[in-house]
Amino acid sequence: MLDPIFINFGQHAVHSLNTAIQAWQQNQCPEAEELVFSHFVICNDTQETLRFGQVDTDENVLLVSLHSHQYSWRSHKSPQLLHICIEGWGNWRWSEPFSVDNAGIFIRTIQYKGRTASLIIKVQQFSGVQKQIIICGRQIFCSYLPESI
Structure with a gap:
């Protein structure tokens, strides 16, 4: 049996993950707007x-x-x-x-x-x-x- 794991994310972690996803999606689109990291x-x-x-x-x-x-x-x-x-x-x-x-x-x-x-x-x-x-x-x-x- 496995015990549940609880993870808390703050604003900064969510921002980092969201920006990483956007950067990955724009990787194939060089004309996309510059991301702010x-x-x-x-x-x-x-x-x-x-x-x-x-x-x-x-x-x-x-x-x-x-x-x-x-x-x-x-x-x-x-x-x-x-x-x-x-x-x-x-x-x-x-x-x-x-x-x-x-x-x-x-x-x-x-x-x-x-x-x-x-x-x-x-x-x-x-x-x-x-x-x-x-x-x-x-x-x-x-x-x-x-x-x-």
């Missing part, structure tokens, strides 16, 4: 090349304008906070650290040689365990005209 997708919606990384580590990930990066924490021993700097300013001046735990919008400023850059950071829930972090400039222009400009 990580828990964070960081998007650079500015006109500048940015660097970001986990606070209290030597991490610095280059993120060019209008691109994204699937991100995982470098270390679980360091605070789970990010900071950003603008690559084109030469001397890396990091922003104040920020958390990506809760959805919301906030501003971080970077100052260097009399120049100030304000970055709008939007944290959005992407799925049950995934978040999208969008980094935008302070000014965004859009056209509501029916014709393309």
